[in-house]
Amino acid sequence: MSLTLKNNISQLLYQLSGLNAVEAIRFLTQQYPGQVTFSSSFSYEDQVISHDILNNQLPVKIFTLDTGRLFAETYSVWNSTNEKYNTKIKAYYPQADALQDFIENNGPNSFYESVDNRKQCCFIRKVEPLKRALAGNAVWITGLRAEHSANRHDLPIIEWDEANQIIKFHPLLHWTTEEVKAYINANYIPYNPLHDKGFVSIGCAPCTRAIKPGEDFRAGRWWWEDADKKECGLHVHETTAAGH
Template structure:
């Protein structure tokens, strides 16, 4: 797999994101997929895909606990581009069993319960969304969190047995925001209110000045690692 990664990495080296994405769709027709949570980076990538008619399926995880502002961006994106965004929902029986047994806010009571909620609402639906695909495109950037500095823009995802491509990996936040302004891209207004990373409403708060990028995610837990499992690197 390292040889395949190096081969693809060499082929897209020096390409802008659109050219690289197009090359990947040519190599893996019908098997490139992009996951959006409607944040800054994802809106940039969605714009690149939709405005260039790239044959990439765009999907989102509808956890049932998203912010109203996120739903607004979702709706406006559909209206602006007139392109489909596929929604993947939690498996109903698993979700009902958890809520019946532990209530709607069990994730606050222990790390294990939070991980269970993330698995049911995000991880399991993600596996369904990725099934049958070869390339998973994401909005990850290197500066978003310390453990992402060690990643590459193209990497092997062992857990999902597929290649991940991060087209904005080397972009700064200022570059992302400048692109959004230049192209008048709709974005989540929570970003303007101190939310650099936006997930489920009960698990996300604004970040205070001087705090880490992901300090607003699961803030009641250990601050050393802020991932839910979607983008595990080990």
């Protein structure tokens, strides 16, 4: 199954050429019925994609990873999204025993102490739940954009995720921040108010801060670490990795 999916990448890249986000997602749901899923962190980009899916009643499963350390504002926009679109976005949570053991052995904020601790925390709270969420699916839709980081500038719009054995599709890859904001405003889409306070990439509260003018998009994530260590394992590419 996975080999067949991997071999379809080149053909899909050609077939999706020229299609807008809604058209492309609809095409993928027709090619892989019941096997297309979308991961939302309720970011600007993810809210655009959720709107496209829910407003057009596209048969895509939407899920989120509730790490247990999210901002209150993130939970609020999650709730507002459920209400606006009359939906129930599914959440995947860390395995309780693994999380309990990690915190008992290392403390609740040990991710500040070492990169290894931080990556282990990310694995328990995000990477392992993601694998459960993606299981049985053929296509994983993401909100990655090229502007987010240097690692994403050269990403193809559709790619093979070897780690998760799944096709990844990035419908907003070449959208600008201005285009995303304009779409949000034009369609009255709920969004995280932290975006208005300088937060660009919003993850867990202890690991996210607002960025300063001129700083890189990713500067607000794990800011105490070297830039080349800033990955959590969610989005692993052939030569680079970047946290979402």
